[in-house]
Amino acid sequence: MPARNLFIGFDGSNPDLIDQMIEEGELPNFKRVREASKIYPIENDPGMGAGQFWSSASIGADPSYHGRYFYIQFNPHTYDIVPNHETKLPDTTPFWNELDAEGFKIAVIDWHRINPKPLNNGILVDNWIGHDPLTPPKFFPPSLAETAAQYFTKDAISGGFESRKRETVEDLQEYLDCAFNRIRTKSKFCTEQIKSGDWDLFVACFSDTHDVGHQFQFLEDRDHELYKAETARHLGNPLRQTYREQDQAIERIINGAGPDARIFMFGGPGMETLISANSALEEMLRRIDLGVGAPVSAAEAARNSYRSFFPLSLRRRIAPLARAIRRNVANSEYQRRRFFSVPHNDNAGAIRINVKGREKFGTVEKGAQYDEVIEEVTSALATFRNLATGRPIVKEVIPVQKLFDGPYCDILPDLFVVWDRTDTKRDFRKIASDQFGEIDVKPAIRNGDHNPYGFFWMPSEGGDQIIKRPGDIANAVTNMVRSPGKVEYKSSSISHHV
Incomplete structure (x- = not known):
């Protein structure tokens, strides 16, 4: 056979x-x-x-x-x-x-x-x-x-x-x-x-x-x-x-x-x-972590310029340079952050908690402080809504460490933010929170x-x-x-x- x-x-x-x-x-x-x-x-x-x-x-x-x-x-x-x-x-x-x-x-x-x-x-x-x-x-x-x-x-x-x-x-x-x-x-x-x-x-x-x-x-x-x-x-x-x-x-x-x-x-x-706020997540987290008036970080400014000036085809070829820039700004940027976004599929944003002993410049203690940060971020994200519909943009915030127990759980993000795609036929364009203000969402390249x-x-x-x-x-x-x-x-x- x-x-x-x-x-x-x-x-x-x-x-x-x-x-x-x-x-x-x-x-x-x-x-x-x-x-x-x-x-x-x-x-x-x-x-x-x-x-x-x-x-x-x-x-x-x-x-x-x-x-x-x-x-x-x-x-x-x-x-x-x-x-x-x-x-x-x-x-x-x-x-x-x-x-x-x-x-x-x-x-x-x-x-x-x-x-x-x-x-x-x-x-x-x-x-x-x-x-x-x-x-x-x-x-x-x-x-x-x-x-x-x-x-x-x-x-x-x-x-x-x-x-x-x-x-x-x-x-x-x-x-x-x-x-x-x-x-x-x-x-x-x-x-x-x-x-x-x-x-x-x-x-x-x-x-x-x-x-x-x-x-x-x-x-x-x-x-x-x-x-x-x-x-x-x-x-x-x-x-x-x-x-x-x-x-x-x-x-x-x-x-x-x-x-x-x-x-x-x-x-x-x-x-x-495709309906996603992944491109706006880092700005949302920066405001939640550092306050609405906090200036854009050096890392974020460099990333925005990089994406504006270089098309995707060229970005792939110069990726090592982009990563070197990210490493150079990490020393000053991440020593003050408690959490930040990391890349993920557009169905959900991904958040990393800056944990002491796990991240090089960790600021958050494992245990009670970690749990408090998780609750703070979850509650803050729930305040954002889609201005086009008035609906919340977040369907669910998933605490990874509570759901998975394998030996490599620490490699995964700490939170996934599942975006709410209910009752809308278009991607998010502008989101807002009474507490954290309005944010423009950059359109995605893909449509599915x-x-x-x-x-x-x-x-x-x-x-x-x-x-x-x-x-x-x-x-x-x-x-x-x-x-x-x-x-x-x-x-x-x-x-x-x-």
Whole structure:
């Protein structure tokens, strides 16, 4: 059998839209898999975004066991913000490496946001045709790069949508054509690799609904503030087109795996209209911490100038210079701060408490003082409202240390601020607090952003299981790979506090 177990992943896929398109008869191959599966709705860990969704799923645990909450991380020793691959994050072992060590033959193609490790009995491809890769593609064994090059050598959108401006219909269509070609190319590559070996588990992941969802959400809803009828007339509905392309990819891969393959399908977190105050969070926190009249910090002024003068494509190339500037201003800036923002996915802001003994210039004692600061910040954020609607902008403030108890909890932010996207079709423009004044919110580059929802479909012979979070799926897959017949579910050896 070419593949005894087949796992197909869809980064950024929206379960509600998939279900809707299945009912409308547009996704026959998604339907084929769903009808033969046990269905598990997945909700992301509180306040988290896309990166940790897939990282948690890969090791079978929540983010306090791997520390990867975003694609860039805060360094408490330097106050620097650096990409994951340049940090000393915990060394974790994905479930497929555990299976590989047991002698199973495994293939993994483009799992989103992992620290790739070689496989002794199979193949692994990372960042080949994935979402916004931060590093060049990696192939294990390295000779696999030559095979991949026969399918795909030039990727016009590998730097992400924002690598250059795309405003005309022609530019937008070019992007979509590239995205669809990526799906077809990867499905053909995966199909041929499946046929080339007798796999215990073959994992094929696609990230195109992630890319398209971020940039074309404005054509998904006629009420979206950016919706343009003329653009929609030319482009149609890009997100639905992407799902239809992925549906055809499913057919190719399943047919290559053979009729007896057990099929898993995993997707998320989904996409919706971007509504966020992340760009204003640092100003909000500065006023809460230091008072409304406090001057803008040197760090914030430098950051604002940097973003104003340098386009995103250039920022990526001069990132080391920007980080050096941040380190230079840290000595004077952070010795007076009790808390500050750190980068995170747009669904939620992220806040770091400047804790003594953890941060280099910590000002807040762990214990009672820490708890008091958490309460102060939570109460202050609740006073901000969206001036366009009068509604509060904050849906929930999540205290990370109270929800997660893994060994790397201190790597995570201390608070996530989940923005309220209720009853609004447009991003925040101006926010206000009776106590802290008005603040302009800079518009985001993207128009679509992640929601917390995903899905996991698994073969019905897997039995009834408790699968609610991304970290719950790893054991379900590994147990079935280890068992040739009906599976008795074994709970994880790692406790899931959330």
